[in-house]
Amino acid sequence: MMKRRRVSWLAILVLILGAVFLAYQQAGQETRPVVINQTAVPPLPTLKPEKVSQGEILYAQYCAKCHGANLEGAANWKQSLPDGSLMPPPHDSSGHTWHHADELLIGIIENGGDPVYNSKMPLFKDQLSRDETAAILEFIKSKWGIEEREFQWWITVRPISQ
Numbered sequence: 001m002m003k004r005r006r007v008s009w010l011a012i013l014v015l016i017l018g019a020v021f022l023a024y025q026q027a028g029q030e031t032r033p034v035v036i037n038q039t040a041v042p043p044l045p046t047l048k049p050e051k052v053s054q055g056e057i058l059y060a061q062y063c064a065k066c067h068g069a070n071l072e073g074a075a076n077w078k079q080s081l082p083d084g085s086l087m088p089p090p091h092d093s094s095g096h097t098w099h100h101a102d103e104l105l106i107g108i109i110e111n112g113g114d115p116v117y118n119s120k121m122p123l124f125k126d127q128l129s130r131d132e133t134a135a136i137l138e139f140i141k142s143k144w145g146i147e148e149r150e151f152q153w154w155i156t157v158r159p160i161s162q
């Protein structure tokens with residue numbers, strides 16, 4: 001009887017230690033600074049689920065008809081049209097949206113593409129508030145892999161001199 005009880009206490013202790021170890025490891029992952037080109041920036045922020053779902057609805061309403069319901073962009077989006085303009089690129093990891101800092105992306109969404117390049121990207125500042133634009137970006141970010149997210153975060157907050 002005594003022996004059995006000691007064994008079960010030991011099992012509980014092992015379980016507790018295991019749980020503490022796992023929690024510690026996970027916490028360490030979440031607060032890890034992002035380091036690219038040897039420049040460290042603060043840890044990647046966690047996406048807010050309520051923002052992501054708000055953005056998903058707005059994306060379907062305003063963006064999906066050109067950029068695709070699954071953010072896949074136009075087929076052959078890398079080829080330019082006869083008038084020199086570009087087709088809607090994907091917003092998932094296969095595109096290049098994640099190459100750009102938040103500020104630039106918000107600027108493109110609010111003010112439209114560059115007329116110098118005959119851009120067909122419309123402006124949305126009359127239809128979307130800054131909060132709604134940020135929610136769409138949050139949704140788009142939720143579709144990226146960890147590497148794309150870390151790179152885009154780095155490019156958004158890296159020191160100016162870089």
Ligand code: HEC
Binds near residue numbers: 059064089122124
């Ligand atoms: C009428 C079609 C159309 C709609 C609707 C549209 N876009 Fe675009 N978008 C484009 C085209 C075309 C481009 C490429 C133009 C260029 O780069 O000159 C583009 C480019 C972009 C870019 C730049 C991407 C990059 O990698 O450089 C972003 C960001 C973007 N769109 C976001 C959005 C968002 C967010 C919405 C919805 C609020 C939206 N677009 C709705 C056509 C559209």
